[in-house]
Amino acid sequence: MRRIPEYSALLLTLFALLLIPPFLPETLAGQRTIGVVTSLVLIVGALSVQRRLLMMTAGLVALPALISSWLAYGLDSSAIHLVGLCLRCVFFAVMIYTISVDVWSQREVSADTIAGAAAGYILLALFWAALYGIVEAIQPGSFVFPDHPSWAGDWSSDAGNASSTSFAYFSFVTITTLGYGDMAPITPEAGMLAAAEATAGQLYIAVLIARLVALNVANR
Secondary structure (H helix, E strand, O other): OOOOOOOHHHHHHHHHHHHOHHHOOOOHHHHHHHHHHHHHHHHHHHHHOOOHHHHHHHHHHHHHHHHHHHHHHHHOOHHHHHHHHHHHHHHHHHHHHHHHHHHHHOOOOOHHHHHHHHHHHHHHHHHHHHHHHHHHHHOOOOEEOOOOHHHEOOEOOOHHHOOHHHHHHHHHHHHOOOOOOOOEEOOHHHHHHHHHHHHHHHHHHHHHHHHHHHHHHHOO
8 A cells, every 4th residue: 555645744844944044043053953954854855755765765865964964063164065965965856856756646636745746846946055055165156145234144245155045045036036136146057057947947837736736627
């Protein structure tokens, strides 16, 4: 008997990851709180994978990603931070593939299926946010950051101090094609990544969400 997917918990942890960090102070306690929330996302994500091989793959990637995240907080090492970003990319890619295949194979639409589709969309944006972080780490100055007192502590004109929250913000602005213009790519590599994300976001909505709507109509 096929196990019922449990994507609702993953969706809740993803929302927590998006909403909690911007309101935390830039202290050791704040960093540890972000680490805890990030750890929950990795753990819940790995447990929500249904296929055994993919679950093992997600778990094997999630474990070193967890370790590198906590080491980065403690050691403040750019190399460890870069490794952590790469591991997150792999983990997010596994999760996006797993959720997309599972949602596409469904014959009936449930609340948890919709939660899975929504979680996949958020994971897609987080995947690109990690890619932006990797590009900025390898080629500093790939993005221009707003210089305004209200963003102090989160934004920085110094590329090396750009936070993960900054790239998550830019990623969601890009994937939804909102485009405030306060943060922008200024190198060809970063620009093409942003264009690819906007395209992938539109395709995700058009293909996967349309599939859910078609199933819902067919089962009435």
